Amino acid sequence: xSSASEIAMSFGDIAHAIQLAxxxxxxxxxxxxxxxxxxxxxxxIIDRGxxxxxxxxxxxxxSPDTLHKELNxxxxxxxxxxxxxxxxxxxxxxxxxxxAVIFLQVLLQVELxxxxxxxxxxxxxxxxxxxxxxxxxxxxxxRTVRINVxxxxx
Numbered sequence: 534x535s536s537a538s539e540i541a542m543s544f545g546d547i548a549h550a551i552q553l554a555x556x557x558x559x560x561x562x563x564x565x566x567x568x569x570x571x572x573x574x575x576x577x578i579i580d581r582g583x584x585x586x587x588x589x590x591x592x593x594x595x596s597p598d599t600l601h602k603e604l605n606x607x608x609x610x611x612x613x614x615x616x617x618x619x620x621x622x623x624x625x626x627x628x629x630x631x632x633a634v635i636f637l638q639v640l641l642q643v644e645l646x647x648x649x650x651x652x653x654x655x656x657x658x659x660x661x662x663x664x665x666x667x668x669x670x671x672x673x674x675x676r677t678v679r680i681n682v683x684x685x686x687x
Contacts, residue, residue: 550639554632557653564625564660568618571667574674575614582607606677613670620663627656 585604631652638645 546639550635554635557628557631557635560656561625561628564621564628567663567667568621568625571614571618571621571663574670575611575618578607578611578614582611606673610670610673613666613673617663617666617670620659620666624656624660624663627652627659631656
């Protein structure tokens with residue numbers, strides 16, 4: 534049987550593990566927000582591609598060459614958005630593994646600091662990759678949109 538001090542110590546260890554796991558959980562919240570934005574952009578890209586292939590074309594896209602270029606741009610944007618989502622989802626999964634390993638460290642009472650460090654570093658790197666893909670998709674989107682500003686003669 535365990536003494537009262539050992540039980541109190543294990544509850545203290547679990548409380549400490551929960552405190553350690555809070556920072557990665559906040560990171561998960563941020564990644565979830567990014568994934569929401571990225572998924573929305575991907576949905577808009579797909580909707581635009583469908584509208585160009587399934588509905589009558591707007592006047593400025595009547596040329597097959599112009600339509601082909603527009604569809605190629607959308608395909609490149611779709612690829613980058615999809616890659617960004619994949620990388621950020623991998624980052625979120627790695628963060629979840631960090632939380633799980635933190636608890637395993639407490640429950641098994643073994644040193645897993647190197648595992649936690651490696652998982653967190655991998656999570657950060659995959660998040661950087663995901664943000665890089667996202668930045669590339671946004672850059673492509675802003676390059677392909679032209680806004681004509683009409684000035685009024687006063």
